[in-house]
Each structure stands twice: as structure tokens, then as C-alpha cells.
Amino acid sequence: MKRTFFAAASLLIGMTVTAQEVSFEEYDLGNGLHVILHQDNSAPVVTTSVMYHVGSKDENPERTGFAHFFEHLLFEGTKNIERGEWFNIVSSNGGSNNANTTTDRTYYYETFPSNNLELGLWMESERMLHPVINQIGVETQNEVVKEEKRQRIDNAPYGGLIYGTAVQPHLFKNHPYRWSVIGSMEHLDAASLDEFLAFNNKFYVPNNAVLVVAGDIDIQKTKQLITAYFGSIPKGASITRSFPEENPITQEIRVTEHDSNIQIPALALCYRTPAMTEKDAYVLNMISTYLSDGKTSKLYKKMVDENKSAMQVFAFNRPQEDYSMYNIFALPLGDKSLNQLETEIDEEITKLQTELISEKDYQKLQNKLENDFVNSNSSIEGIANSLARNYMLYDDTNLINTEINIYRSVSREDIRSVAKKYLNKNQRLRLEYLPESAR
Incomplete structure (x- = not known):
């Protein structure tokens, strides 16, 4: 069935900003x-x-x-x-x-x-x-x-x-x-x-x-x-997918990998997280922004600016169709140990799990996401990509206009709950990524 959507999002980011209205029409060929x-x-x-x-x-x-x-x-x-x-x-x-x-x-x-x-x-x-x-x-x-x-x-x-x-x-x-x-x-x-x-x-x-x-x-x-x-291109055979499920991670996986191209080691803390279509995946995106997006983010400010323990730290949720991956990577500064980096990262995660983020930080986070939403529809190439992705991987083309509402619906309590649900030591991979000389 052919469907036509006309939607717009009016956003407040300090001052009123109106997102580009993305109208579209979709239908199927024979x-x-x-x-x-x-x-x-x-x-x-x-x-x-x-x-x-x-x-x-x-x-x-x-x-x-x-x-x-x-x-x-x-x-x-x-x-x-x-x-x-x-x-x-x-x-x-x-x-x-x-x-x-x-x-x-x-x-x-x-x-x-x-x-x-x-x-x-x-x-x-x-x-x-x-x-x-x-x-x-x-x-x-x-x-x-x-x-x-x-x-x-x-x-x-x-x-x-x-x-x-x-x-x-x-x-x-x-x-x-x-x-x-x-x-x-x-x-x-x-x-x-x-x-x-x-x-x-x-x-x-x-x-x-x-x-x-x-x-x-x-x-x-x-x-x-x-x-x-x-229209005349022949239809292919139907594709069925049935992938094996993963057992929950219940004990921290500790691994060491080596790289001959590096001199500075790295710490990776990685978690298996829910499919991209689940609301929790959106919350994890927000947690990534809160922790490491920009110089005023919690991990950057603490580890790079204040403690000077890390030369770089970043967290990101990698959304995927069946399972996502939440990764935190950090590189030590000077003689700081990977164990120290781990301790400082875990301190911030524990705060997320036990305390509500401040109202000020929450509003700052919402403003950043709304600004990103406006910018994501600022080019024709970006719009084409979003329309294709939203249809194919989310089964909802109109997310191009409504996705921001999912982020708006996330409360400070949701952030605490999701951090507590997924970002636990016994549910993660702890990877030391070392120079070849460290063997």
C-alpha cells in the first residue's frame, strides 16, 4: 500500500529552531x-x-x-x-x-x-x-x-x-x-x-x-x-534469517591482544547491548553522549582535563540489528596504568547506576540531541541515507521525523536504570590492547 507522510519537528535549543520538514512517499513495485x-x-x-x-x-x-x-x-x-x-x-x-x-x-x-x-x-x-x-x-x-x-x-x-x-x-x-x-x-x-x-x-x-x-x-x-x-527486474527468492542467539555474559571476559603498530597501550571495556530498535539502545546512545561527547563530557573532563590520566577516552554505542555493542576505549597518559583508567571509568559508570544525572546535565543532553536531529536532515544525501536505513533496519521510515521523540521520552530515571541493567563488570569484555613489545 502506498503511504504518504508529512511531518515536522519543532525543536527548542536555547532558542526556537525548526527542523527541516521531511515529506516522503513510499510504495512497492511488483x-x-x-x-x-x-x-x-x-x-x-x-x-x-x-x-x-x-x-x-x-x-x-x-x-x-x-x-x-x-x-x-x-x-x-x-x-x-x-x-x-x-x-x-x-x-x-x-x-x-x-x-x-x-x-x-x-x-x-x-x-x-x-x-x-x-x-x-x-x-x-x-x-x-x-x-x-x-x-x-x-x-x-x-x-x-x-x-x-x-x-x-x-x-x-x-x-x-x-x-x-x-x-x-x-x-x-x-x-x-x-x-x-x-x-x-x-x-x-x-x-x-x-x-x-x-x-x-x-x-x-x-x-x-x-x-x-x-x-x-x-x-x-x-x-x-x-x-x-x-519494474522488469526479476524478483529473487525469499530470504529467511535465523541466527543463533547469544548466552548472557555473566562473568567478565579478560583478554589481551597485541598490535605491532602501537607504542601506547589501550583499555577497552565492551558490553553486549540490545538491538538498535529497542528503546534501551537509544538510552545507551544518550549515555555515550553524556560520558564522552565533547570536552565538557564526564569522562573527558575527569580523565583528560582534571586527573590527566588519559590522553584520550571515548564511549559509543554501536547500534546493530540483532545485538548492539557498547564500547569504551581509553589511552593512558604518561606512566598511568590501564588499571587506573579502568577505576576512573567505573567510578563514572557507578555514579550513573546509583545517582540521577543533574537536571542541568539532562537538559544539556537533550539540547545536544535535538541539535543533532536538526543537522542530520540538513543535506539531501543525509536524508536519503536516513530514509533507507529507517525503513530497512527499523521498519519505520517516518523515524526521520519522529526519532527525536524517543530521546525526549527518556527520563533521568531511565538513564540510571539502563546503566544499571547493561554496564556491569560481570557483563563485559575487558580488553588490554598492548604493543607487540609487551609480549
Whole structure:
């Protein structure tokens, strides 16, 4: 059924600020492709994006890295786009494009001057219908992915922490979140061309995707173009997912990992937290902001400014579709020990669990979140991304207009309760991330 939403959020941030009204229309094609249209004629640009419901969690445990690999592979070329020409076509027509992969989804987009809307639709329909997946493309992208892994993980300071390779295998034992998005190079080397073709045929189909067109468009004309380019693409087989559940963590997991690229050790305290759609996940986002977002946040002010025990500290909730991860990372200053960092972090967590944050801090937190809400809808690319994500991962496209109300509904008591429920020593991974010389 076609649904049209018109919603706006009026926010108070010291002075009255009005968020951009995000109107949109959504409907399904006969092949199952979900379509979302957002018209904004204030600037002559348009973003065409496709999000596929496939991430690293959908991989065979013996073939990890496929989803991220496809993020690269599907730029190789199509039946009607010669190999190596994708980026040339985009740039020569005044556009830009990119893609990214997470544990749960893969996202592609192009932004063009609005007179090239049809070009963007054609290119994404080509990617979906006519990708060329052959041995030369696989071998080429295999080297690209290996170089990316070398740059971002193998040879990058703290790469194992940033990209999860040092954390996820310890935090997850059953669920496929236990491996990182970039996966195993050995698995990619061992894969056959038929395995890549099968992965494409299973996941990169219209009924496993959402198409968003946002910007300077005419709705009726855009619908006609979408039907012309996407309507005849065959529907894929239904995809069913059934992932093993994790047993609760009831005793602190203590692990040491080493990194040859660092001289300064790091402490990581990591907790398995609820799915991104649960209200508690929003509360944990707020706790992250309270603890480490900005120089006046509790951990930064205490550990970096006052005690001078840490050169850096940050906390963040990594929202995911099935389970999320709450991570706190800290680097000591001078000869300060990781045990001291742990003590100071735990002191702030204990305060959260036993005391209500001040009314002043609570209002400051709400103001920050409302400001972020306004800014998140400040660009066409950002709106397209939010619409796709909210539909696919939250099953509620209109969150782009209403998500702030979830944060507004969180009380100081909720913050205390959620901290007490999830951020306990016996429910976490304690990881010492040390220089290779410390072995």
C-alpha cells in the first residue's frame, strides 16, 4: 500500500529552531522493490541510493568478507557499463558516488545535478540487473580489499579496536557478529566464482532492497522512470534469517591482544547491548553522549582535563540489528596504568547506576540531541541515507521525523536504570590492547 507522510519537528535549543520538514512517499513495485521518494526543489541536485539488506552477518562462516567484497565488486561494470568506467561516468556528469557496508546492510548512492536523475536510476538498475561478475573482476577486487585491510587494520595503529577484529570474536560466540565486516582474506582467496555468483543472486535482488530518490525531482516523472528501469527486474527468492542467539555474559571476559603498530597501550571495556530498535539502545546512545561527547563530557573532563590520566577516552554505542555493542576505549597518559583508567571509568559508570544525572546535565543532553536531529536532515544525501536505513533496519521510515521523540521520552530515571541493567563488570569484555613489545 502506498503511504504518504508529512511531518515536522519543532525543536527548542536555547532558542526556537525548526527542523527541516521531511515529506516522503513510499510504495512497492511488483517485484518487491521498496521505493521512497523525497522531493526538495530548493537546490538542483538529486541523490539516488539503493540499500540492500545484506551485511557481514549474512555470510557463510567459512566465507567471511563477502558483503564488503561486493561493495567493491559491484562497481566493476555491468552488461552496459564497461569495466572500469563506472566512476568515469559519474564524474564526467558532475556527480559523486560511494558505498559502504556494515554488519547488517550495504548501501550505494550517487548524487548528480538533477538533470541527470535518469542516469543515476539507470546505473543503479544496471548494478541490480546486469552486474558482470567474472574472474578478472574478482581477482582485481581481491587485491583492492587486501590493500584496504592492510591500510586500515594490519598496518594502522589500533586498527583491531576501531574495526572490531580484536573485540567481536570475544563479545560474540554464536551470532555471526563474531567476525568483522572486512572478513578473512583466506576465505576470499578460497572462494570460487560460482560462490560469488550465488551470493549475488541471493541477496542483490529487488525484494531485498530499498530505492530512495531524494532531491530536485518531479514525483510523477520519477515514478515513471523507476518503473521503466526497475519494474522488469526479476524478483529473487525469499530470504529467511535465523541466527543463533547469544548466552548472557555473566562473568567478565579478560583478554589481551597485541598490535605491532602501537607504542601506547589501550583499555577497552565492551558490553553486549540490545538491538538498535529497542528503546534501551537509544538510552545507551544518550549515555555515550553524556560520558564522552565533547570536552565538557564526564569522562573527558575527569580523565583528560582534571586527573590527566588519559590522553584520550571515548564511549559509543554501536547500534546493530540483532545485538548492539557498547564500547569504551581509553589511552593512558604518561606512566598511568590501564588499571587506573579502568577505576576512573567505573567510578563514572557507578555514579550513573546509583545517582540521577543533574537536571542541568539532562537538559544539556537533550539540547545536544535535538541539535543533532536538526543537522542530520540538513543535506539531501543525509536524508536519503536516513530514509533507507529507517525503513530497512527499523521498519519505520517516518523515524526521520519522529526519532527525536524517543530521546525526549527518556527520563533521568531511565538513564540510571539502563546503566544499571547493561554496564556491569560481570557483563563485559575487558580488553588490554598492548604493543607487540609487551609480549
